Amino acid sequence: MRPGAALWMVWTAAVTQARMQGLNPGMIVLGIIQPAVFLAITLRTAERLDTATTQRITVAVVLTVLWNTTIWVAGGILRGEVRGGTLAANLTGAHPGYLILFGKCLGALSHAAVVIVGSTAATLLVTRTPVRVERPGWALVGAVVALLSGTVLGTLLACLFIRTHYGTQLSGVLMYPIYLVGGMLIPPDVLPEPVERFSALISLRWANAFITHAVGGSVRPGELTVLCGLTLGYAVAAVWLFGRVTHNARSEGRLVLD
Amino acid sequence: MSSTDLLGRLRGVGRFALVEFLTMNPPSIVATALLPRAVVQTLFFTVLGGVLSGADGRRFAFVGGLAMSLVAVLIGDVGEVPVADKWAGTFGRLRTGVLHPFVLFVVRCWPYPVTATALTAVTIVCVGPLTGQSGLVLPLLSWLPVYLLMALTSAATVLAAALLALGRRAELLATNAVSFGILLAGGVFLPPGRVPVVDAVGTVLPIRHGLLALRAGLDGRPFAGELAAEALVGAGWLLVAFVVTVVQARRAHRLGIDDFA
Numbered sequence: 161m162r163p164g165a166a167l168w169m170v171w172t173a174a175v176t177q178a179r180m181q182g183l184n185p186g187m188i189v190l191g192i193i194q195p196a197v198f199l200a201i202t203l204r205t206a207e208r209l210d211t212a213t214t215q216r217i218t219v220a221v222v223l224t225v226l227w228n229t230t231i232w233v234a235g236g237i238l239r240g241e242v243r244g245g246t247l248a249a250n251l252t253g254a255h256p257g258y259l260i261l262f263g264k265c266l267g268a269l270s271h272a273a274v275v276i277v278g279s280t281a282a283t284l285l286v287t288r289t290p291v292r293v294e295r296p297g298w299a300l301v302g303a304v305v306a307l308l309s310g311t312v313l314g315t316l317l318a319c320l321f322i323r324t325h326y327g328t329q330l331s332g333v334l335m336y337p338i339y340l341v342g343g344m345l346i347p348p349d350v351l352p353e354p355v356e357r358f359s360a361l362i363s364l365r366w367a368n369a370f371i372t373h374a375v376g377g378s379v380r381p382g383e384l385t386v387l388c389g390l391t392l393g394y395a396v397a398a399v400w401l402f403g404r405v406t407h408n409a410r411s412e413g414r415l416v417l418d
Numbered sequence: 419m420s421s422t423d424l425l426g427r428l429r430g431v432g433r434f435a436l437v438e439f440l441t442m443n444p445p446s447i448v449a450t451a452l453l454p455r456a457v458v459q460t461l462f463f464t465v466l467g468g469v470l471s472g473a474d475g476r477r478f479a480f481v482g483g484l485a486m487s488l489v490a491v492l493i494g495d496v497g498e499v500p501v502a503d504k505w506a507g508t509f510g511r512l513r514t515g516v517l518h519p520f521v522l523f524v525v526r527c528w529p530y531p532v533t534a535t536a537l538t539a540v541t542i543v544c545v546g547p548l549t550g551q552s553g554l555v556l557p558l559l560s561w562l563p564v565y566l567l568m569a570l571t572s573a574a575t576v577l578a579a580a581l582l583a584l585g586r587r588a589e590l591l592a593t594n595a596v597s598f599g600i601l602l603a604g605g606v607f608l609p610p611g612r613v614p615v616v617d618a619v620g621t622v623l624p625i626r627h628g629l630l631a632l633r634a635g636l637d638g639r640p641f642a643g644e645l646a647a648e649a650l651v652g653a654g655w656l657l658v659a660f661v662v663t664v665v666q667a668r669r670a671h672r673l674g675i676d677d678f679a
Contacts, residue, residue: 185591189598197598200616201608207471326447332490333451336458346465 169255173263177237178271190232191275195225196283202345203289211292212376218291219372220344222280223364226310227338229272231331234265234314238322238405251406258315258402265314266307273307294377302374302384306367309391313363316398319405344368363390419516427517431525438502439529442495448533456487456537457544463607464549480551481558481633482606484538485625488569489597491534496573497580497593499526504584513667520663524656527577531569538565557636564632564645571624571652572600578659585666596623605629624651 181187198221206213238261241247251257284291293299321330340346341355343365348356359365366387373380419427443452460483467479500523503509512519539562546555576593583592600606603620606629610617620626631644669675 185588185594188591189594193595193598197602200602200613202466202470204608204612205467205470205475207475326451330451332494333455333458336455336462340458340462340465346462346469350465350469 166255166259169259170263170266173260174267174270177264177267181233181268181271183275186232187272187275190225190229191272192279194228195221195276195279198224199280199283200287203287214289214291215375216372217345218280218284219375220368222276223306223368223371224339224342224344225276226269226273226306227342227344227364228335229276230265230269230310230314231317231334233268233272234311235317235321235331237261237264237268237314238318242322247409251410257406258399261318261402262311262315262398265318266311269307269310269314273303291375293375295374295379298374298379299371302367302371302387305384305387305391306364306371309363309367309387309394312391312394312398316394316401319398319401322405322409338362338364342368360386361390363387363394366390428521428525431517431522432528435526435528438499438526439495439533442498443533448537452491452533453537453540455490456534456541459490460484460487460541460545461548464545464551467607468549476549477551477554478609479607480545480549480554481636482604482629483545484541484558484565485568485604485629486601486606487541488531488534488538488565489572489600489625491537492530492569492573492576493593493597496527496530496576497589499523499577500580500584501589509670513670518663519667520660523577523581523659523663527573531566531573534569535562535566538562538569554636561632561635564628564635567645567648567652568625568628571628571648571655572596574652574659575624575655578655578662581659581662581666599623600625622651622654624648624655627651 199218202217202221203209203214206217238247241250250260253260317334341348341351341359342362343359348359348365351359366383370380370383370387373383460480463483463486464476464480467483468476471478503512509519512522515522539559542555542558542562546552546558575596579592579596580589583589599619600623602608603616604623604625605620606625608616610620610626610630625648627644627648631641631648634641634644
């Protein structure tokens with residue numbers, strides 16, 4: 161397969177998913193209401209609200225909400241394909257089916273990220289909370305890699321959730337553990353040591369650290385390297401799991417071909 | 419209809435509610451999904467409260483986070499009660515039944531607040547020691563009836579929100595708006611008195627008065643007034659749910675359409 165064709169397919173899948181998503185009620189809840197409420201309660205509860213704390217909380221809220229969106233939106237894409245009867249067509253096409261899934265997750269999360277950042281900016285404006293971004297270029301690099309990492313995670317979750325009828329309940333279960341140990345709103349150093357070690361395996365922790373430092377004015381390439389490495393690891397796992405899931409689906413005749 | 423007949427019918431609806439609940443949440447899912455979520459969600463809010471405002475913040479967030487875990491159980495499933503009838507096209511049958519559709523909706527909701535309160539009891543026992551607040555475990559368990567009251571008032575609010583939005587297919591937005599409204603203005607995490615507009619909104623939402631009563635009780639202060647206010651808020655939202663159901667049923671009868679279409 162030519163790389164150009166693969167990229168075109170990912171792009172088409174991403175645009176299709178973003179258009180399908182629009183500003184539906186779920187997106188209003190996840191992308192608009194949620195960051196606004198999280199920002200309001202954390203900023204107004206913090207004892208000392210200096211510049212560094214405001215920067216840290218803002219970045220952490222955006223990434224926390226992005227994780228939530230990954231679970232609820234990207235994680236459900238494969239389920240949606242089954243419901244809509246389009247999974248069989250994706251799997252029997254000329255190109256690998258996981259590229260379509262990846263493209264759709266990318267479209268879903270890119271669209272959500274724009275909405276989340278917009279809502280966050282509006283909340284900061286309304287509450288008159290200034291946030292200065294010292295190294296905007298590096299902060300943007302971190303944000304793009306964080307988005308790609310979220311996309312790969314979404315692909316991985318979509319493959320997991322397709323195996324159960326209780327995907328919604330499992331989505332709910334997965335939300336808070338990552339809130340707790342993902343190193344975003346709760347700094348990893350307040351966690352017990354074994355949990356802190358586990359949190360080092362979560363890419364969002366490194367995304368949060370890198371972006372927060374870039375917003376504060378320092379660039380730490382080591383954090384970016386770990387973030388990229390973990391994302392690559394997730395991608396390998398996602399491709400493997402997608403192969404397993406589709407193989408099982410084929411052998412059990414559950415491709416919704418009727 | 420005799421009272422024996424009425425009781426029999428209500429018992430039948432109650433049994434159906436249990437079947438409906440267990441279909442969506444079999445015991446394995448309650449144990450592996452709902453319970454861990456309640457525990458970890460409360461743990462998250464409690465630790466975050468400590469990170470942002472020290473030991474006092476941790477205690478405040480623990481008591482409030484438990485109430486938020488109630489809401490998390492109720493939001494999806496109580497809202498689903500009328501939604502299920504809409505999608506199954508069974509509203510017409512409910513309208514022509516002996517029991518009023520509002521009674522059916524209310525009775526069908528019973529397993530959710532009960533389960534939510536039971537999960538809260540387990541969460542108190544798990545999260546208290548994990549966050550260094552073992553001393554709060556027994557006092558909070560003794561206040562479990564107040565958590566049950568908050569679960570009931572929240573269920574009434576979620577039901578009313580779902581019924582209000584059902585016609586516009588916006589029940590997901592409405593029920594989640596209730597959830598985030600409670601998180602923002604319910605005194606769950608953000609102490610009352612910080613943002614006046616938020617305080618004003620909170621007075622008509624469930625949880626806020628219940629938590630004020632509970633915190634007053636834990637501190638040995640009078641709490642009956644706030645407890646009554648919480649019950650009143652729940653009754654108010656139940657009245658909203660009743661009015662919406664009656665209006666929709668009459669509209670459907672007059673126009674010859676399915677309810678909430």
